[in-house]
Amino acid sequence: MNYKYNVGCSIENLKGVRDFIRGALKEHNVAELQISEMVLALDEMCSNLMIHAHQCNPDELFELHIKVDKGNPVVFEIIDDGTTFDINQFSEPALGNLVHEKRKGGLGIRLVKSIMDKIEYQHSSGKNICRLTKTVEFK
Amino acid sequence: MIHIKRLQEDGADVIALIGEIDASSSIELDLAIAKSVGEGFTKILVDCSSLEYISSAGLGVFMSYIEEFKDKNIKMVLFGMNEKVANTFEILGLYELLTIGKDKVQAKKMINEL
Numbered sequence: 653m654n655y656k657y658n659v660g661c662s663i664e665n666l667k668g669v670r671d672f673i674r675g676a677l678k679e680h681n682v683a684e685l686q687i688s689e690m691v692l693a694l695d696e697m698c699s700n701l702m703i704h705a706h707q708c709n710p711d712e713l714f715e716l717h718i719k720v721d722k723g724n725p726v727v728f729e730i731i732d733d734g735t736t737f738d739i740n741q742f743s744e745p746a747l748g749n750l751v752h753e754k755r756k757g758g759l760g761i762r763l764v765k766s767i768m769d770k771i772e773y774q775h776s777s778g779k780n781i782c783r784l785t786k787t788v789e790f791k
Numbered sequence: 792m793i794h795i796k797r798l799q800e801d802g803a804d805v806i807a808l809i810g811e812i813d814a815s816s817s818i819e820l821d822l823a824i825a826k827s828v829g830e831g832f833t834k835i836l837v838d839c840s841s842l843e844y845i846s847s848a849g850l851g852v853f854m855s856y857i858e859e860f861k862d863k864n865i866k867m868v869l870f871g872m873n874e875k876v877a878n879t880f881e882i883l884g885l886y887e888l889l890t891i892g893k894d895k896v897q898a899k900k901m902i903n904e905l
Binding site (some may be wrong): 663664666667670684685688689691692695696699702703747750751752758759760762763766767 | 887
């Protein structure tokens with residue numbers, strides 16, 4: 653089953669994004685803890701996109717697609733036309749360094765990489781597609 | 792949306808987090824901790840029993856105080872996390888960097904032993 657959600661780039665919309673993902677995955681009886689992990693990973697991806705690629709402009713939109721089918725990995729697609737930031741190219745700083753530098757960033761990417769199985773980027777007809785995949789348990 | 796309540800118990804400042812902390816609300820957490828430090832508290836207990844969600848924006852706030860607390864000899868213990876919130880701290884290995892207790896009784900014991 654496919655789900656689609658259009659999001660304006662205001663961080664106030666993150667709650668809506670989380671509710672949308674939770675709702676879709678619950679319909680398919682995905683294990684609770686895995687739902688909460690994927691909600692977190694997508695929150696991190698969407699907030700990064702809103703803040704860094706769209707400067708939190710609520711008039712700029714992106715699309716979030718979810719594909720859930722029993723027995724298959726869950727696939728999320730974030731589709732937008734801003735600047736791409738490939739998190740696979742980003743080596744996250746060591747936790748100790750984050751503490752030392754009193755940095756408030758850098759943790760989100762670490763979370764996404766720990767939670768999702770695969771993060772791929774694709775560019776076609778002026779759109780950036782970021783595809784995140786995770787194998788889950790269906791109850 | 793996060794709602795933050797502060798109350799004082801046995802010389803410690805108890806900061807209760809109610810709701811969800813994400814990129815739009817992490818500033819509230821930062822302000823609450825800064826206020827506690829500004830008022831001179833050296834023992835800070837963070838009550839997470841009504842915290843339903845936290846993203847890296849909130850975790851980063853806790854991380855950003857670690858060094859300052861070491862320098863100023865301020866102790867902080869978090870407690871009462873639900874399974875999902877605890878899992879978020881665990882994924883990042885933050886149990887190594889922060890002190891996390893099961894409940895308030897244990898947290899008070901821990902803060903006096905730090």
